[in-house]
Amino acid sequence: MHAIPAADPHSQPRLPVPFYRQLYFQVVIAIVLGVLLGHFEPAYGAALKPLGDAFIKLIKMIIAPVIFLTIVTGIAGMTHLSSVSRVFGKAMAYFLTFSTLALVVGLLVANVMQPGAGMHINPADLDQKEVTSYVAKSHDMTLTGFVMDIIPKTLVSPFIGDNILQVLLVAVLFGVALALSGNAGRPVQNFLESLTVPVFKVVHIVMKFAPLGAFGAMAFTIGKFGVGSLLNLAELVATFYITSLLFVLVVLGAVARACGFSVLKLIKYLKAELLLVLGTSSSESALPSLMEKMERAGCRKSVVGLVVPTGYSFNLDGTNIYMTLAALFIAQATDTHLTLGHQIALLLVAMLSSKGAAGVTGAGFITLAATLAVVPEVPVAGMALILGVDRFMSECRSLTNFIGNAVATVVVSRWENALDRDRLNAALDGQPLPPLVTDDTVPAPAV
Numbered sequence: 031m032h033a034i035p036a037a038d039p040h041s042q043p044r045l046p047v048p049f050y051r052q053l054y055f056q057v058v059i060a061i062v063l064g065v066l067l068g069h070f071e072p073a074y075g076a077a078l079k080p081l082g083d084a085f086i087k088l089i090k091m092i093i094a095p096v097i098f099l100t101i102v103t104g105i106a107g108m109t110h111l112s113s114v115s116r117v118f119g120k121a122m123a124y125f126l127t128f129s130t131l132a133l134v135v136g137l138l139v140a141n142v143m144q145p146g147a148g149m150h151i152n153p154a155d156l157d158q159k160e161v162t163s164y165v166a167k168s169h170d171m172t173l174t175g176f177v178m179d180i181i182p183k184t185l186v187s188p189f190i191g192d193n194i195l196q197v198l199l200v201a202v203l204f205g206v207a208l209a210l211s212g213n214a215g216r217p218v219q220n221f222l223e224s225l226t227v228p229v230f231k232v233v234h235i236v237m238k239f240a241p242l243g244a245f246g247a248m249a250f251t252i253g254k255f256g257v258g259s260l261l262n263l264a265e266l267v268a269t270f271y272i273t274s275l276l277f278v279l280v281v282l283g284a285v286a287r288a289c290g291f292s293v294l295k296l297i298k299y300l301k302a303e304l305l306l307v308l309g310t311s312s313s314e315s316a317l318p319s320l321m322e323k324m325e326r327a328g329c330r331k332s333v334v335g336l337v338v339p340t341g342y343s344f345n346l347d348g349t350n351i352y353m354t355l356a357a358l359f360i361a362q363a364t365d366t367h368l369t370l371g372h373q374i375a376l377l378l379v380a381m382l383s384s385k386g387a388a389g390v391t392g393a394g395f396i397t398l399a400a401t402l403a404v405v406p407e408v409p410v411a412g413m414a415l416i417l418g419v420d421r422f423m424s425e426c427r428s429l430t431n432f433i434g435n436a437v438a439t440v441v442v443s444r445w446e447n448a449l450d451r452d453r454l455n456a457a458l459d460g461q462p463l464p465p466l467v468t469d470d471t472v473p474a475p476a477v
Contacts, residue, residue, distance in 0.1 A: 053240060057305040060241035061248050064309070068252025075253025081246020082310055088236045088243075089315045094189045096233065096318045097339045098201045099226045100325075104332030105205030106219045113446070114206065114336070121337045121442050125345040128285075128434065132277060132347040133377050136354035139273045141373075145266045145355075146362030198339045233318045237306075244309025251311070266359050266416065270423050273351055274430045282347075282437045289444045290451070295458035296436055299327065304429060313428040313435075317342065320436060327457035328450030329443040337442050341435035348430025352423060353380045353398050360402075360412035368407055376405045 068075030105114055180195045182188045188196035208215045278293065286293040297304065300323065303316035317338065324334045357376055361368050368376070380401045402410045416423075443449040456463050 053237065053302040053306075056241040057244050057302065057309055060245035061305070061309045064245040064248030065252050068249040068254075072253040075249035077250075078246040078253070079250035082243050082248075082250060083246075085236075085239055085243025085246070086310060086312055086315055088239065089318070092229070092233055092236060093194065093314065093317055094197045095229050096321060097194065097197050097335065098189070098204075099222055099229055100321055100331060101198065101201035101335035101339070102205040102208060103219065103223050103226060104330070104335045105202065106208040106215070106222075113332070114202065117333055117336050117442065117446055117448075118340070120445050121340055121438065122344065124438050124442060125341060128281070128347060128438075129345060129350050130377075130381060131281060132350035132434075133354050133380050135273060135277055135281070136351040137358065137373060137377060139269060139351075140355045140358035140362075143265075143269050144362055145269045146359040146364075150363075150365055152364070194339050195343055198336075201335070230318075230322060233322070237319060240306050240309075240315075243315070244306060247310045266356075267423060270352060270355055271426050273355065274348055274426050277347060277351060278430060278433050282434060285441060286437055289441050291440060291454060291458060293433070293437060296440070297433060299323070299458050299460075300432075300436055304432065307428045307432050308425055311424045311428055313342070313432040316432060320432070323457075324436065324439045326453075326463070327440075328453030329439050330446070330448035333443045333446055333448045334439055337439045338435055341438050342431075345435055345438055346427075346431045347434035348427035350380065351430065352427050353401055356398055356416055356423075357402060357405075357408055359416070361408045364409055364412050366408055366412075372405065372407050376401065376408070379405055 064075070067078075180199055182196040182200060185200060188200050208219055283293040286296065300320070303319050303323070306316050307313050321334050321338050324338065325331050354377060358368070358373070399410060399413060402408050402413070440449065440454065452464050
């Protein structure tokens, strides 16, 4: 049993915060202003790209220590280390099931809606210059290369890179070693638990700049690509957004109901983070805040620390829907006939190539290139068709990925008997939270 603080700050009644001081309101205003500036002054809007990039860099700066401290302190406090492998196994089973389901959904929708039919594009007529760089990056995304890249060069090198899984590996090993050290490791554990407080204070400070980052990113997107660029491939974009929305509401909604919570209430609870993801087109921008809020909502720290970072590489529902939908769109647009065997091969390749997408700039586009490179029936040159609107679809990819990982965290926590249901219900209903109770000695239910 962990020591429980005398007072949990999140459980105390708080005075209502004025709406203009709430992060989600500030981000909404920033996004609207960014769209207006980008539309009416596209040159100025495009020039504001560094604002969005700088905020993403600030967030990436703090991701590694947040993940490391959360996982290490969570694992070190466990009395049964076997629960680490059990949580990881359940999380991977969830990720594999729903990632595959997302790929299948994208495949089915593309076959039914036929968004690229009737375009009759000759791949030889397409400008492939801008696609070339993405194809070059995709060559490094082999399964063997991905697995080997998880192992860092040194124990500290993950903290100066941007590979989340390397940080995860080091954190798990260090947490297990700390737990096995017994009383000798207690001072280190206490130090790391104390260090967690100022690190999350840094997160809160950085999040104050979220509206500025969202403003710059949105102004750049609209200024460079224009609102009108959506019209050229409106059917593909609309199909992708509707498919992702249905996946969240129907598929993830059904899973949430089966586990006793509402996905709509979860989305409302995470509205500030979702608006930030929308503004920056990056789910990484809200990763630290997601981990903090899921723990606040009653998910055990050790489960949050394992599921969320791992999910950012292995649970990319939005990216998976996009990959099969975009691949079939290209095939339809270029009059490339794909048999059922070809489509199954495409799905199997996408299952592997999508697992390394997290933390890579232009991840969805790069993984699509990696997939098409292995399935030669679909011309890679056809990616030039969707390059112009990929930025707009990346926002929907990121939102879907983010919601999928939030749902996964609650579900795996429930499977592990590591979910404070009263606290979750209070958080989702916007009520004052009951006292935080963390008990890692509770045995998990039999599986």
